[in-house]
Amino acid sequence: MYLTRFRINTARSGARRLLASPHRLHGAVNMAFPDVLPRDGEGPRVLWRVDASAAARADLFIVSPDRPDLTHLVEQAGWPHSDQPGWTTFAYEEFLDRLTVGSVWAFRLTANPVHHIRKEGDAEGARTKRTAHVTPRHQIDWLLARQERAGFEIVRTPPEQQLTERGHEHRVVVHTRQPLRFRKGTPDRSSRHDVRLTRVTFDGHLRITDLDVFRRTLTHGLGKGKAYGCGLMTLAPALAS
Numbered sequence: 001m002y003l004t005r006f007r008i009n010t011a012r013s014g015a016r017r018l019l020a021s022p023h024r025l026h027g028a029v030n031m032a033f034p035d036v037l038p039r040d041g042e043g044p045r046v047l048w049r050v051d052a053s054a055a056a057r058a059d060l061f062i063v064s065p066d067r068p069d070l071t072h073l074v075e076q077a078g079w080p081h082s083d084q085p086g087w088t089t090f091a092y093e094e095f096l097d098r099l100t101v102g103s104v105w106a107f108r109l110t111a112n113p114v115h116h117i118r119k120e121g122d123a124e125g126a127r128t129k130r131t132a133h134v135t136p137r138h139q140i141d142w143l144l145a146r147q148e149r150a151g152f153e154i155v156r157t158p159p160e161q162q163l164t165e166r167g168h169e170h171r172v173v174v175h176t177r178q179p180l181r182f183r184k185g186t187p188d189r190s191s192r193h194d195v196r197l198t199r200v201t202f203d204g205h206l207r208i209t210d211l212d213v214f215r216r217t218l219t220h221g222l223g224k225g226k227a228y229g230c231g232l233m234t235l236a237p238a239l240a241s
Helices: 013-020 022-030 071-077 092-098 136-146 211-220
Strands: 002-008 047-052 058-064 087-091 104-111 114-117 129-132 152-154 172-185 192-208 233-237
Touching (some): 002 013, 013 022, 013 071, 087 092
Antiparallel strands (some): 002 058, 114 129, 172 192
């Protein structure tokens, strides 16, 4: 497994086109590998996420079973005349092997929190429809409902600190909510349709509870919309507080 970080040159028109369409960026990420990996859920898959900052900086993170070649992205959305390669790839397996049950980590996760509902007026027994959660409280509840099955638990905020942290019972916040709508077509352009999803980014602290399951979460992703920049969780050392 490999973890790759690529800095996107947001001043380039090619970069702006990619950032405006998760479908295009998904295709560009896939082009980093000579063979398209199966997505049957049995093995690790290619996951990606874009982290943007207020300083017009954007970084593309990729977790993948194979080492990617991002030369085409450098040419389209990087600094092709720089002496630097444009991306950095780390041996992710070594990091995964050092994880331990009970250890606490800061995490970032971009996900697509959804639920299935029947709308008012639907006939009894009608199929439910997938709908995005729209409030931070419901989005956090979506994550909390999946933590045990994903091999971790969100760290609870001590009662004496809940007042200063706006009453949050858990150390997690939603800091980005991005409704997306884009066109998706077949390679031969014989059909096209609209795709709508809401990407939400969580920052917080977690504790590992099941090592094997948690490693699978990091390499298989969490939730829906993985092809469009959702599902990838990354970790950083948790600072003492």
